């Protein structure tokens with residue numbers, strides 16, 4: 366197996382590909398349509414941490430759909446392995462995976478997305494998450510090692526945060542949840558400093574202020 370190539374970075378166009386999946390062959394960009402996408406890799410079928418992750422994504426899939434977000438998984442396993450694992454999860458855990466899994470046996474997709482980290486493993490993908498916008502840009506990426514499962518709560522929170530930023534042109538603070546105040550972008554000029562000082566924001570200092578999402582922004586926010 367060849368080594369990982371570059372990792373697509375935030376703002377890059379998400380690499381397109383055709384692949385065999387449990388829903389049949391897809392061309393990724395056509396499959397995506399106008400949706401956001403969470404493309405996530407797992408190390409291997411029939412392994413315990415991966416089973417907990419894929420089951421958790423399945424149980425929360427309605428919440429992704431409500432956010433106009435499609436889920437798609439990937440590992441370097443055969444389509445037969447994916448199909449058998451899905452059946453096993455249904456039988457043993459009573460959970461049907463409502464999203465497709467990419468069978469990336471030739472590692473073509475894993476290499477495009479830098480999902481093989483040879484220092485961790487040369488033969489399986491790490492736990493990567495790529496959030497891809499409807500404009501086909503990489504909006505966010507997360508990488509976890511083989512030993513640690515991801516947080517579906519955090520990925521849903523990230524979707525809310527990214528979509529709020531995309532829709533309203535605002536930034537969100539640490540641990541932000543929908544309904545909470547957003548951050549007013551920092552001033553770039555002395556005129557910005559004066560303009561925002563007169564606004565009905567929650568001012569902490571000249572560079573740090575919060576506002577409600579439904580509050581009209583100032584010229585620089």
Ligand code: BEZ
Nearest residue numbers: 408412413414415511512
């Ligand atoms: C797991 O999913 O449990 C797992 C997979 C690969 C390496 C270690 C753990």
